[in-house]
Amino acid sequence: MTTSPADYLQKILRDQDLDEDSTELKKLRTTKEEVTSHLKSEFSECTPTIRYGGSYMKKTLIRENYDLDVACYFPRDDDDAGASLKEIYENVAQALAKEYVVERKTSALRLRSTAANQVSLSVDVVPGRFIHDDDGDVFLHQNGAEKDRLKTNLDTHLKHIRDSGVRPAIRLLKLWKTRYNVPLKTFGLELLAIDILEDEKTTPLDEQFVMVLEAFRDETDALTITDPANPSNDLSGLLSPGVRTVMKAAATKVLSNIEAIGWESVFGPVRQEEGKSAMPYGDIKTAAAAAHSGTRPWARSEPREP
Amino acid sequence: MSRNADELAAAIQREIDFAFPTMYVFVSDGQVVARGSFPLDAQGNILDRFLVEIAVPLDFPEHLPLVYEVGGRIPRDPDRHINDSGECCLFLPEDQSNTWRPASGFLGFLHGPVLDFFLGQLIVEHGGGWPSGEWQHGVSGIVDFYAVASKAPAGPATLGFIEFLAAARVGWRDRCYCGRSKTLEACHAANVLYWRARVSRDRAAKSLETIRAFLAK
Numbered sequence: 293m294t295t296s297p298a299d300y301l302q303k304i305l306r307d308q309d310l311d312e313d314s315t316e317l318k319k320l321r322t323t324k325e326e327v328t329s330h331l332k333s334e335f336s337e338c339t340p341t342i343r344y345g346g347s348y349m350k351k352t353l354i355r356e357n358y359d360l361d362v363a364c365y366f367p368r369d370d371d372d373a374g375a376s377l378k379e380i381y382e383n384v385a386q387a388l389a390k391e392y393v394v395e396r397k398t399s400a401l402r403l404r405s406t407a408a409n410q411v412s413l414s415v416d417v418v419p420g421r422f423i424h425d426d427d428g429d430v431f432l433h434q435n436g437a438e439k440d441r442l443k444t445n446l447d448t449h450l451k452h453i454r455d456s457g458v459r460p461a462i463r464l465l466k467l468w469k470t471r472y473n474v475p476l477k478t479f480g481l482e483l484l485a486i487d488i489l490e491d492e493k494t495t496p497l498d499e500q501f502v503m504v505l506e507a508f509r510d511e512t513d514a515l516t517i518t519d520p521a522n523p524s525n526d527l528s529g530l531l532s533p534g535v536r537t538v539m540k541a542a543a544t545k546v547l548s549n550i551e552a553i554g555w556e557s558v559f560g561p562v563r564q565e566e567g568k569s570a571m572p573y574g575d576i577k578t579a580a581a582a583a584h585s586g587t588r589p590w591a592r593s594e595p596r597e598p
Numbered sequence: 599m600s601r602n603a604d605e606l607a608a609a610i611q612r613e614i615d616f617a618f619p620t621m622y623v624f625v626s627d628g629q630v631v632a633r634g635s636f637p638l639d640a641q642g643n644i645l646d647r648f649l650v651e652i653a654v655p656l657d658f659p660e661h662l663p664l665v666y667e668v669g670g671r672i673p674r675d676p677d678r679h680i681n682d683s684g685e686c687c688l689f690l691p692e693d694q695s696n697t698w699r700p701a702s703g704f705l706g707f708l709h710g711p712v713l714d715f716f717l718g719q720l721i722v723e724h725g726g727g728w729p730s731g732e733w734q735h736g737v738s739g740i741v742d743f744y745a746v747a748s749k750a751p752a753g754p755a756t757l758g759f760i761e762f763l764a765a766a767r768v769g770w771r772d773r774c775y776c777g778r779s780k781t782l783e784a785c786h787a788a789n790v791l792y793w794r795a796r797v798s799r800d801r802a803a804k805s806l807e808t809i810r811a812f813l814a815k
Contacts (some may be wrong), residue, residue, distance in 0.1 A: 356647075395670070402670075411723055412675040430744045471620045473634045473649040479780065537626050538633060545622035557619050558643070576645055579719040581729045583640035587714035589679035590690040590733040 295384055295437075297498035297555045305463055307563040308354040320360045322422075323415050327388070327403070331417075334387035338372040341365045345418065345446050347478070350453040352462050357470040361400070361416040363446055365430050369424045377421060377433035377441050384419040396499075399432040399442065437529070445521035452520045457488045457493040461500040467559060468505075472542040480530035483517045484569070498555070508543035512536045601656055606630050610654060610704045617705060620647070623654075630654040632663075636708070638717055648672075648716045659700035662691075672719055676735055679715070688715045690733050692743050692805060695796035737812040740805050747793050750776040751785065753757055757809065762790045763802035 295303070310317050328342045332366035345359025366373045366380060374380035385401050388394050392413065393404040422431040428447045434440050443448045453462065462485050468474070469481055476484075488507045489500055507515065513536065519525040550556040601609075603625045611623040611633060621634035635647040649669030655661040666684040674680055679687040688711040689697045698710045718728045733739035745752035748759035755782060758775030762768055762782065774785035782790060 325710045393673075404673065410675070412671060427625060462600070469636050470649075471647070472622065473620075475668070534626070537624065539623050541624035542634070544663065544729075549619060553619075560619075565641045575724075577721050577724045577726045579640040579643065579645055580638065580721045581726070583638070583645075584714050584717045584721075584729040585710065586687050587711045588693065588730050588733050589715055589718060589728065590687050590693075590739045591676040591677045591679045593686055 298496045300555050301497045301501065301559075302460075302465060303562040304467070304559045305460055306358060308463060308467060310353050310358060312576070316355070316358065318398070320358070322412060323362055323403075323413050324362055326391075326417060327362055327417060330364050331384070331387060332393055334390070335383075338366055338370050339372070340424050341422075345448075345450070347466075349450050350459075350482075352453060352459055352466065352482070354463055354466050354470070356467060359416060362415060362417045363420065363430075364417055365420045365422055369426060373419075378429055380421060380487075381419050381433040381435065384417065388417060389472055392435050398437055439526065442525060442526065443522045444519065448521035453482050456482075458486060458489045458500065460497055461485055461489060461504065464497065464501050465504060468501075468542070468546065471559065472546065473538075474542045475535050475538055477530050480517050480527065483520070483527075484515060487518075502547065502550070505543040505547050506540045509547060512540040603630050603656060606654065606656060608660070613703055613705050614708065618708060621650075630656070632704075633668075636712065636716060638713065638720060640717075645717075646720050650712075653710075654704065658704065659707075662694075663704070663707065663717070667716075667719075678719065678722065679732065685734055686715055688712065690739055690743050692740060692797055692801060693733070709750055736778070741809060744805065747789075747797075748775065749789055757806070759786075759790070759793075760802050760806045760809070763794055763797055764799055764806050766799070767796070 322393070324344070331340060331342060342362060342364050344360065345363045347358065348360055359532075364384060374383045381399075385396060386392050388401055388403060391406070393406055393410055395402040395404065397416070399420075400418045403413045403415045403417065404410045405413060418432060420432040423429040423431055423443065428445045430444060430446070430566040432442045432444060434442050452458070456462070462482050465481055466478060466484050469476060469478065474481075484507075485504050488504050489495070492500055492503060495503070515531055517530055519527055546558055607623045607625050607630045610630065612622070614621055614632070618634070618637070620637065621629065621632055623632045630653070632652040633650065636650045637647050638645040648667055648671065651666045651668045653664045653666075655663065665686045665688060667680060667686055668684055670684075670696070672678050672680050672684075674682045674684065681687070697714075698707055702710070714730075721729060722726070733743055741756060741793070744760050745756045748756055750756070750759065755776050758777075762775060768782070768790060770782045770783040770787060774780050776786055778785060780812045
């Protein structure tokens with residue numbers, strides 16, 4: 293590799309940029325508008341605040357794994373969407389189920405299309421209720437968790453990430469998490485990275501990346517995560533023993549690859565220039581079919597009743 | 599052959615290191631796990647990636663690994679050949695000989711049925727059908743497989759065919775399973791020999807038991 297590691301990583305990050313007028317983001321924004329319109333129609337008696345959250349607002353989107361978080365927060369003193377947080381969560385889920393296939397996550401509702409292939413729309417709706425009238429603090433329901441509610445603040449999180457000074461490192465680590473299938477939630481990864489790189493904001497990107505991975509490899513059991521919006525939130529579930537084991541293994545693998553093979557082994561070559569076709573075939577289906585060697589899948593279980 | 603989990607993990611890591619750099623192998627609670635993002639390579643072009651976790655048994659390749667799609671990308675739907683747990687039904691076990699040879703090792707397993715499975719998923723996501731077709735769900739798929747293998751009309755001939763595959767000793771002078779008035783020796787002997795080399799007696803016996811139990815319902 294003739295470019296420096298930092299330059300290589302900057303190019304990898306540029307590969308992961310998504311322009312505001314890109315097809316992907318246009319599609320996400322359209323879906324968000326549709327979801328917003330639908331929720332406002334379903335909850336016309338209340339006045340939910342529906343806004344963007346997540347990596348779109350934190351400016352940490354990566355092309356390889358992007359989605360849109362849509363916060364749907366109801367007023368503090370309005371029970372029309374539900375008397376309890378759980379009711380709000382379920383009522384929003386049921387409202388969305390009229391138009392989408394809804395997958396219930398801990399606090400979010402992941403939307404899929406109703407078409408036969410049920411493609412993920414890459415949109416997560418997070419229902420909640422404001423605690424006060426003016427400071428942005430909200431309670432979220434936690435589906436299936438030990439503690440059934442969580443207090444948080446979207447603006448605090450967005451500010452913490454946007455103003456961290458290490459957004460490129462965060463994006464790179466998100467790419468690492470995606471490529472190496474690390475089960476640590478993105479939120480936890482962001483907070484860990486900011487914490488580990490607190491005094492390293494001007495350090496070159498490759499060194500920042502290595503620093504974080506070395507912490508994951510060498511200090512796995514000592515890592516802790518604190519919620520900047522609510523330090524009393526117990527986020528220990530984000531770093532379960534299973535997650536720590538995989539983080540350590542994935543970090544060890546990448547650090548060893550860097551040493552033994554070089555930086556390009558981590559994220560592969562920089563993508564082709566725009567306008568050049570990377571595939572000898574016209575579309576993905578044709579390319580995939582050409583590479584297929586004939587295995588026929590089987591489903592052990594019977595099809596579900598319609 | 600069962601091995602120590604650490605030895606197996608190290609061996610598999612060495613095997614896949616260069617071909618699958620985004621996959622890593624470790625031991626968790628005594629289980630060997632290969633995890634990472636699985637690249638769909640079409641002649642050097644990476645079309646997409648799926649997030650996978652593969653549990654490798656200590657007696658691999660005697661027993662097959664269990665492959666899980668852990669990214670939640672594939673809807674948990676039997677029509678997508680995936681269980682609620684995310685376990686992927688890569689192929690019909692009876693069809694293994696057409697799909698993967700144990701001698702090709704874990705690398706061959708990834709390059710063969712695992713790659714095919716996820717390529718198929720990608721095509722379905724883009725609105726296409728499974729490239730080489732798919733076996734029917736459950737017992738029907740097993741019956742279809744043997745019906746095709748038997749080269750005889752589906753029905754009693756299929757069960758007769760499986761009985762020959764499951765038999766400890768084949769009665770070559772017995773009447774052929776296809777129903778014609780010929781001995782097996784003079785009729786479909788070559789076919790029985792072919793498939794006895796590819797489907798183990800244990801597997802055939804298990805298939806027979808499964809089909810009979812289903813028919814008895």
